Amino acid sequence: MTQYPHLFAPLDLGHLTLPNRVLMGSMHTNLEERGDWSRVAAFYAARARGGAGLIVTGGMAPNAEGAVFPGAAGLFDVQDIANQRRVTDAVHGEGGRIAMQILHAGRYAYGKDCVAPSAIKSPISPFAPAELDEAGIEKQIADMATAAARAREAGYDGVEIMGSEGYLINQFLAARTNRRSDDWGGSYDNRMRLAIEVMKRVRAAVGQDFIVIFRISMIDLVPGGSNHDEVVQLAQVIEAAGASLLNTGIGWHEARVPTIATSVPRAGWAWVTRKLMGKVGIPVITSNRINTPQVAEDLLASGAADMVSLARPFLADPDFVAKARAGRAELIAPCIACNQACLDHTFQGKVSSCLVNPLAGHETELLIARADAPRDIAVVGAGPAGLSCAITAAQRGHRVTLFEADGQIGGQLNMARRVPGKEEFHGLVDWYSAMLAETGVALRLNTRADAAMLQCFDAVVVATGVLPRSPGIPGQDGPNVLSYIDVLRGGAEVGPRVAVVGAGGIGFDVAEYLVTGESPTLNLPDWLRExxxxxxxxxxxxxxxxxxxxxxxxxxxxxxxxxxxxPGRRLGKTTGWIHRASLTMKGVKMIGGATYERIDAQGLHILRNGVPELIACENVVLCAGQESLRDLADLPGEVHVIGGADVAAELDAKRAIDQGVRLAARL
Structure with a gap:
């Protein structure tokens, strides 16, 4: 008997039945653009093997002008069909089902040939689109229908039509971006016309025994977007035009409201999907920030949706569904919605991966194989680098002992999880704890390893982390000066006015901690109001x-x-704006280009543009970077240094975890 009966209930779509209610949502990975189709196939096959009920690919362009960037993947010719067939064969070989997303970027296309309903430039692209004429509109519709037919020829089980997130179809729907006065603009009936025509033509191109999902924007979150009645009206006509499923899209990419970052409450947008339930007769899928089987089960049991879409959780753990079915949810590597290795990589032109799981996107290159000759390995430091290395080495069959001077595992993660909006880090530390037990790592807490303890091991991994760097400000030893460790781990008393020295990631986290009371991430109405x-x-x-x-x-x-x-310019590419906006809303003042003069009882004295300035405050918190703690790096024998002990650069868990896994893979 499963713990999640609604999650594992089959879903009958008429011509086929899905084995469960879990959709692996679309993610652009940049894998297809690399041209290594065995690598693409391995990525999706792993998720099929892990039990996803239905997989949706990253967006495939129907034509050159609709590509998200020049050279982006699509289904343009016979060779593209052959390449995609390698993917579908791999997925079907694992017993899975897969649909191809057809994505026309419209004015979001990062290229000079972009097109849109009206010639209105997007705020997130430097290129002004050309306004489509009647022939141009017909071409876009025909190309999307052709892409769907090619997807069927390539062996896909279905397609998803991207009609949300502010892409082309969404641009036609919204008065914000559709200023036309012909039959494709003006009234909402006219603005819906492109979506309806695409849906009809796609259905005609693929026949009835083929899944067609329509991704509908449930809440645009931009001025001039759709209202709820219009969304319902669109959903009903799209159903009538032949859709098999309606998938939820939340917000346009240019919206100034977070939709999938870690500070968004879990399942924080399911209430919007719930409003559509009962208004259409086809299954409705809810999405965004659903990252545990229990959250998914509760949504389905409460009638919020017929199916759940999880995207990044399948980066964190391709076996999400299999582990849930086996009753081992504690072993599911958690998506913490950090965006650091997935979306940030996507927008930097890198292969999307996962901070928690560096194997994601690297299935053919980063292999975790059983060791030919198991060894005795010591790992010193139970922060993210040491934990990832110890667990991976143990999975390979090595005998691993993990030393930690503190009374708990987690290292710098234990500070991150105290920051409002970063509560997901609690689950990450819990997962590491479960994996240490599962893999048989011998954990030695409250133990400061020394040379004598380590001399009997075949190899030593130094993952001892970092110490705060001294900024060398006169007066920094005063009683009113604290380090970020004092604040985030020590619970130091902090006065009503505070100067934070250092505006990197740690400085922003400390500021958020100091200005926020109850975390709105834990209270959806508070978060929505904020x-x-x-x-x-x-x-x-x-x-x-x-x-x-x-x-x-x-x-x-x-x-x-x-x-x-x-300040904050170097924060995450897709999340930095959220941190800056959050602190700005709470009145945090941000100063760049300062020279630190001294700290005294009055506060922090600086020079700005050569002019003396006093930041009057009761406390100064130092967040001025870190220095590597590597006392054990020079031990005799085989010694490896990873994480902060190797390079002290902010608190870079992505690099630390990746280093730990890659080292363990070759030990």
């Missing part, structure tokens, strides 16, 4: 008329940095 989101039945596109309404900040905080640039 970001100015309301019911799209009450306000168009779900944007509250009164705007963002965050709680009053607990303290007056000033972030200061030496670099003469905007």
């Amino acid at each position: 970001w100015g989101v309301t019911d799209p039945a009450e306000a168009r596109a779900g944007l509250a008329e009164e705007g963002a309404q965050p709680d009053k900040a607990l303290r007056a905080v000033t972030l200061v940095q030496r670099k003469a640039e905007r």
Whole structure:
């Protein structure tokens, strides 16, 4: 008897039955663009083997002008069909089902040949689109139908039509981007016309015994977006036009509301999908920030949706479904929604992977094989680098002992999880604990390893992490000066006015910790109010008329940095704006280009543009970088140094975990 009866209930689509209610949602991985189709096939095959009920690929362009960037993958010719056939054969060989997403980027296309309903430039692209004429519109419809037919020829079980997230079809739907006065614009009936025609033509091209998902924007989160009645109207006509399933899209890419970052509450958008339930007769899929089997089960059991879409959780753990079915949810590597190795990589032109699981996207290159000759290995330091190395080495059959001077595992993760909006790090530490037990790693807490303890091991891995770097400010030894460790781990008393020295990732985290009371991430109504989101039945596109309404900040905080640039500029590519916006809403002052003069009882004295300035405060918190702690690096014998002990650069868990896994793979 499964713990998740609704999650593992079959879903009858008429011509076929899916084995469970789990959709692996679309993610652009940049794998297809590498041209190594065995690598693409291995990526999707692993997720099929892990039990996903239905997989949706990353977006495939129907033509050159609709590609998200020049050279992006699509189904353009016979060779493309042959390449895609390698993917579908691999998935079917593992007993899986897979649909290809057809994505026309419209004005979001990062190229000079982009097209749109109206010649209105996107705020997130440097290229102004050309307005489509009647012949151009017909070409886009025909090309999408042709792509669907080619997908069927390539062996796909279905297609997903991308009609959300602000891409071309969504651009036709919204008055914000559709200023036309012909039969393709003006009234909502006219603005829906492209979506309906695409749906009809795709269905005609593929026949009835083929899955066609329509990705519908349930809440646009941009001025001039659709309201709820329009969404329902569209859903009903799309059903009538032949859709098999409706999948939920949340927000446009240019929206100023977070939709999938870690600070978004779990299942934080399922309430929007629930509003469509009962309004259509085909299954409805809910999405965004669903990262555990229990969250998914609860949504299905409560009637919020007929199916759940999980995308990045399948990067973190391709065996998500299999482990849930086996009753071993504690062993599912958790998606923490950090975006660091997935979306950030996508927008940097890199292969998308996962901070928690560096094997994602590297299935043919990073192999974890049983060791020919198991060895005795010591790992010193139970932070993310040491944990990942110890667990991976043990999975390979090595006998691993993990030494940790603290009374708990986690290292710097134990500070991250105290930051409001980063509660997912609790689950990551719990998973590491479960995996240590599962793999048989011998854990020695409260043990500061020394040369004598380590001399009997065949190899030693030094993962001892970092220490705070001293910024060398006169007066920094005063009683009013704290380090970020004092604040995030020591629970130090902090006064009502604070200067934070250093505006990197740690400085931003400390500032968030100091200004936030109860974390809105743990309370959905509070979070929606903080970001100015309301019911799209009450306000168009779900944007509250009164705007963002965050709680009053607990303290007056000033972030200061030496670099003469905007503070937070070097934060994550897809999440940095969220951190900056969150602190700005709470009145945090940010100063760049400062020279630190001294700290005294009055506060922090700086020079800015040669002018003396006092930041009056009760406390100064130092977040001025780190230095590697590598006392054991020079031991005799085979010694490897990883993580912060190797390179002290912010608190880079992505690099640390990747280093740990890759080292263990070759030990």
